[in-house]
Amino acid sequence: MIPSFYAHWRHVFKLDPEREISDEALDRLCLSGTDAILVGGSSGVTFDNTVDLLSRIRRYEVPCALELSDASCGVPGFDGYFIPSVLNAGTAEWLIGRHAAALADFGHLLPWEDVVGEAYLVLNPDSTVARVTGAKADLTFAQAVAYAQVADRLWNVPVLYLEYSGTFGDMTLVARVRDSLRQAHLIYGGGIDSPARARAAAEVANTVVVGNVIYTNLESALATVSAVNDTIKEQGHVF
Numbered sequence: 635m636i637p638s639f640y641a642h643w644r645h646v647f648k649l650d651p652e653r654e655i656s657d658e659a660l661d662r663l664c665l666s667g668t669d670a671i672l673v674g675g676s677s678g679v680t681f682d683n684t685v686d687l688l689s690r691i692r693r694y695e696v697p698c699a700l701e702l703s704d705a706s707c708g709v710p711g712f713d714g715y716f717i718p719s720v721l722n723a724g725t726a727e728w729l730i731g732r733h734a735a736a737l738a739d740f741g742h743l744l745p746w747e748d749v750v751g752e753a754y755l756v757l758n759p760d761s762t763v764a765r766v767t768g769a770k771a772d773l774t775f776a777q778a779v780a781y782a783q784v785a786d787r788l789w790n791v792p793v794l795y796l797e798y799s800g801t802f803g804d805m806t807l808v809a810r811v812r813d814s815l816r817q818a819h820l821i822y823g824g825g826i827d828s829p830a831r832a833r834a835a836a837e838v839a840n841t842v843v844v845g846n847v848i849y850t851n852l853e854s855a856l857a858t859v860s861a862v863n864d865t866i867k868e869q870g871h872v873f
């Protein structure tokens with residue numbers, strides 16, 4: 635059975651193991667009412683800094699998952715693992731090549747009952763993830779929908795992540811992609827730095843991810859939690 639530890643998550647804070655976060659800030663994030671903490675980053679993630687961050691988050695009850703993009707950072711003890719494949723990567727390396735190489739070495743060690751494949755569609759050409767993966771991120775609506783359908787319908791990938799990291803995305807495109815999905819859980823991330831943006835994203839995605847603003851304006855980051863919860867109540871529906 636495909637794991638579904640993330641199925642009820644509506645709001646998630648994403649913490650980058652490479653970036654400093656004080657105990658006080660971490661305390662407020664973990665007790666904020668967010669549904670989960672997601673650990674991951676596009677560069678500078680190591681086994682050691684991932685262990686450090688996990689052990690600090692584990693003082694709290696909040697669920698914690700790892701976005702595992704490098705086999706050498708496969709720290710045990712998370713509640714779940716997302717393994718991203720970049721649909722629009724410039725080379726097959728980031729779509730499937732690294733994954734196959736990693737599984738050849740470590741496949742027998744993975745806690746498969748807690749592992750899900752995550753199809754990433756990178757939509758901000760200026761983001762680190764676009765640069766690292768050589769993603770062709772400047773997509774038309776039709777192209778974005780087509781990529782999403784490859785993941786959702788042809789491959790049955792359980793999670794589709796629309797990644798605008800560093801900039802707030804086009805919510806019309808996100809809604810268009812959502813409407814084209816048959817089964818995938820839709821995660822949106824990128825540029826959420828206010829309650830208004832959090833609300834707009836929560837209206838069109840199953841889960842919204844708040845990242846960078848944690849490090850630049852903690853109060854604004856914390857305010858996104860109730861914004862997402864209120865939106866879900868107002869919508870009066872469960873995806």
Ligand code: 1GP
Pocket residue numbers: 648797798799800801822823824825826843844845846847
């Ligand atoms: C990054 O999608 C997340 O992987 C969140 O994006 O850092 O822009 O909030 P921001």
